[in-house]
Amino acid sequence: MNAAPTADALPRVTLRKDCLGGEKIVDVDFGQPLGMAHLDEVSSAFADVQRTILADLPRPFFRLDVHGRFVLTGIIGDASARFTVRRHLDEDANDVALGAARTMLKGAGA
Amino acid sequence: MSGVWFDHAATSLPRRPEAIDALNASAHKATPGRGLHGASRAGRDHVEAARTSLLRATGLKGVVCLLPGTTAALGQAILGLTPAPRAIALGPMAHNALRRPAHQACERIWTLPHDEHGHVDVAAAAAEWPADIDLVCIEHASNVTGLVQPVADIVTVAHRRGAKVVVDAAQTAGVLPAPEMGDADLVAFGAHKAFAALPGVGALVVRDPSLSLTPRAPGGTGFDARAETMPAALPDRLEAGTLPLALIDAWRAAAEAPHTDRLERGALVDVLLGAGVDVVGEGTLGVVSGRVSGSAPQEVEQMLDEVFGIGVRAGLHCAPAAHAVLGTLDEGGLVRFSMGWSTTAAELDELGSALGQLKRALGRAA
Numbered sequence: 001m002n003a004a005p006t007a008d009a010l011p012r013v014t015l016r017k018d019c020l021g022g023e024k025i026v027d028v029d030f031g032q033p034l035g036m037a038h039l040d041e042v043s044s045a046f047a048d049v050q051r052t053i054l055a056d057l058p059r060p061f062f063r064l065d066v067h068g069r070f071v072l073t074g075i076i077g078d079a080s081a082r083f084t085v086r087r088h089l090d091e092d093a094n095d096v097a098l099g100a101a102r103t104m105l106k107g108a109g110a
Numbered sequence: 111m112s113g114v115w116f117d118h119a120a121t122s123l124p125r126r127p128e129a130i131d132a133l134n135a136s137a138h139k140a141t142p143g144r145g146l147h148g149a150s151r152a153g154r155d156h157v158e159a160a161r162t163s164l165l166r167a168t169g170l171k172g173v174v175c176l177l178p179g180t181t182a183a184l185g186q187a188i189l190g191l192t193p194a195p196r197a198i199a200l201g202p203m204a205h206n207a208l209r210r211p212a213h214q215a216c217e218r219i220w221t222l223p224h225d226e227h228g229h230v231d232v233a234a235a236a237a238e239w240p241a242d243i244d245l246v247c248i249e250h251a252s253n254v255t256g257l258v259q260p261v262a263d264i265v266t267v268a269h270r271r272g273a274k275v276v277v278d279a280a281q282t283a284g285v286l287p288a289p290e291m292g293d294a295d296l297v298a299f300g301a302h303k304a305f306a307a308l309p310g311v312g313a314l315v316v317r318d319p320s321l322s323l324t325p326r327a328p329g330g331t332g333f334d335a336r337a338e339t340m341p342a343a344l345p346d347r348l349e350a351g352t353l354p355l356a357l358i359d360a361w362r363a364a365a366e367a368p369h370t371d372r373l374e375r376g377a378l379v380d381v382l383l384g385a386g387v388d389v390v391g392e393g394t395l396g397v398v399s400g401r402v403s404g405s406a407p408q409e410v411e412q413m414l415d416e417v418f419g420i421g422v423r424a425g426l427h428c429a430p431a432a433h434a435v436l437g438t439l440d441e442g443g444l445v446r447f448s449m450g451w452s453t454t455a456a457e458l459d460e461l462g463s464a465l466g467q468l469k470r471a472l473g474r475a476a
Contacts, residue, residue: 019408019425054471059417061471063409073409075416082412 011101013094019084024093026083028101033077039064041107042072042100070096113419114457118450119253119281119397120423122306125364126451129307132363136356143332143353153355160362161345164313167305167365168279169288170297172317175345176353180280181207182326183298183314186348187276188215188247190323195244199235199273201259203228203252203432208278212247221431222264227392228252228435232263243273250291251281254432254446256375256393258282262292269293274321281395284365285372293317301357306451307364311357319344327351370451372396373458378449381458385465387445391436396449399427401438402465404472407445418464422447 010031019025030038039062043049048067053060053076060076069089074081083097115123142153161174177183188198188211197218200209212219220243223234230248246268251258265275274295282290283299291297300312316323325340329350333341340347375396382389382400389400402410407424414420426433426443433439447461 025408052475054413054468054475056471056474057413057417057467061413061417071409073412078416084408 011098011105013098014080016094023087024085024090026085026093026097027080028083028097029080030101030105031079032105033079034074034081034104035076037107038104041104042066044107045100045103066100070100072100114460115421116447116449116453116457116461117421117423118303118453119427119446119448121302121309122304122450122452123421124306124452125302125308125360126306126367128363128367129305129360133308133356133360136359139355139359141352142355145332156355156359156362157353160358160365163362163365165315168283168297168299168315170283170291170315171288172297172315173319173344175314175316175348176358177312177314177348178310179312180278180298180300181312183300183312184208184247184276184278185211186323186326187296187298187314188212188245190326190348191215191245191274191276192322192324197240197242197244199239199243199246199248199268200431201248201278202230202435203254203257203259203429204247204249205253205278205280205432206428206430207280208247208249208276209431212245215245218242222246222248224435226435227255228257228432229392230259230264232260232267235264236267239267239271241271243268243271246273246275247278248275249278249281250286251395251397252391252393252429252432253281253397254399254427254429254436254444255391256281256395256397256448257391258286258290258394261294262290265292265294281397285395295321301361301364304451305361305364307361308357311354311361314348316344323348325350372451373449373453373455375449377455377458378447381462382447382465385462386469387465390438390444396453397446398448399444399446401441401444402468402472404476405468407442410445410468413468414464418460418467420461420464 011028014029015027017025042064046066050065052063064072071084085093085096089096140149140153142157184207198212199220202224222230224230268275276296277294279297279299284304297315301307302309328340387400411424424445
C-alpha cells in the first residue's frame with residue numbers, strides 16, 4: 001500500500017494549461033474533501049469575492065470569483081478544484097493557486 | 111473520464127471495436143517494407159490494402175500517402191508544394207492545422223469572402239479573385255459549427271484561375287461523399303474522428319501524382335538506400351520512417367466496418383434549444399456550438415464533466431478564425447457538442463437533462 005502523501009506534499013498542482021486569452025488553468029489537489037469551511041477561507045482572505053453555489057445539481061458545484069485574481073471552481077466534497085488565474089498574473093499562476101490553496105487548508109484546520 | 115461523449119469532433123470515443131481488434135491483431139506484426147522476409151512483405155500487403163480501402167470508403171481518387179495525422183498531412187501539402195505559393199486563399203472557418211501552415215507558407219493570405227456564418231460566397235470569390243492566388247486552403251466543414259463549405263464550386267473557380275486546392279477533410283472524410291470535394295488536388299483527413307479508429311495516422315490523397323511536393327520529413331524508406339534524396343514517386347516520396355502498421359490496420363478495419371446510421375444534426379439542435387442553449391452559427395454536420403447564459407464556456411464544460419460525466423469541449427477549438435467570424439472570440443469562445451458514430455438517442459436525452467438541470471441551477475443562483 002502506498003504511503004499517504006505527507007502534509008508537505010499537499011496541496012499540489014496536477015494540471016497547468018493555458019486557457020483563453022492567456023489565462024492559466026491550474027488544477028490543485030488538496031488531499032482532502034473541500035467543504036464550505038474551505039470556501040469561507042477564500043472569502044475571509046480576499047477582498048471582493050463573489051460566491052455562487054449550485055446546490056441543486058446532483059453534485060453541488062461552487063464558483064468563487066476573486067475579482068482581479070482568479071476564479072475557483074469545483075465540486076463540494078471533491079479533493080481537487082480548478083483555479084482560472086487572471087491574465088495579468090499568468091506568470092505566477094502556480095504560486096497564486098497554491099498560495100490560495102494553502103490559505104484554504106490552513107484556515108479550515110488542515 | 112467522461113462516461114457520455116459529445117466531443118466526437120475532437121476524437122471519436124469509443125473507438126470502433128473492429129479497429130481495436132485489428133490493432134491488437136497487428137501489434138506484433140513486422141514492420142512493413144523493411145527487409146524481404148515474409149513478415150515484412152505481409153506488412154506491406156496490409157498497407158497497400160489499407161490505401162485501397164480508404165479510397166473506397168471516401169470515394170476519393172488519387173494516391174493515398176500515409177502520414178502521422180491530418181495536421182501532418184495538411185502541413186505536408188501546404189508547406190511541401192513547390193514552387194511555394196505567391197498568395198493563398200484561406201477558408202474563413204479554417205482550423206489552425208490549415209491556417210498556421212498557410213501563414214507559414216506565405217505572407218499574403220486572402221480570406222475567401224463569406225456570409226455571417228462563415229459560408230463562402232463563391233460568386234463573390236470569383237469576382238474578387240486576386241491574380242496571384244496559387245493555392246486555396248479550405249476546410250470542408252467547420253469543426254465549430256458543422257458548416258459545410260461549397261468545396262466543389264470553390265475548386266472549379268480555383269482551377270479556372272490556375273490555383274491548386276488543399277482540402278481539410280478532418281470532419282467530413284467518411285461522412286460526406288467525395289464528389290462534394292470536386293477535383294481537389296490534395297485532401298487531408300485522419301483515422302480517429304469519423305472513422306473512430308485511432309489517432310497517430312492520417313492520409314493525404316494526392317489527385318495528380320506528378321504534383322511537385324517536397325518531403326517535409328525525409329528519412330529512410332527501406333529501399334534505394336544509396337540515394338541522397340527521397341524517391342520521386344508517391345507515396346514513398348512522403349513516407350519516410352516506419353509506418354504504424356497496427357494503426358493502419360485498425361483504420362482499414364474501421365473503414366471496412368458496416369455502416370452505422372448517425373443521428374441527424376437536427377436532433378442535437380432540438381435538444382440544445384430545448385435545454386435553453388443559445389446555438390450559434392449554422393451547419394449541417396452533427397457539430398453544434400453555443401452558449402449557456404450565466405456561465406463561462408469552460409465552466410459549462412467543467413460542470414458537464416464533473417457533475418454529469420458528459421464530455422464536451424469549450425473554448426476556441428483550435429479555430430480562432432471561426433470564432434472571429436461568429437463574433438465569439440472575445441467572450442471566451444463557445445461550448446461545442448459533437449455527435450459521432452456511436453451517439454444514441456438516450457445519450458442525447460441525458461445531455462438535454464443535464465443541461466436543463468444546469469440552466470435551472472444557474473437561474474436559481476442568479
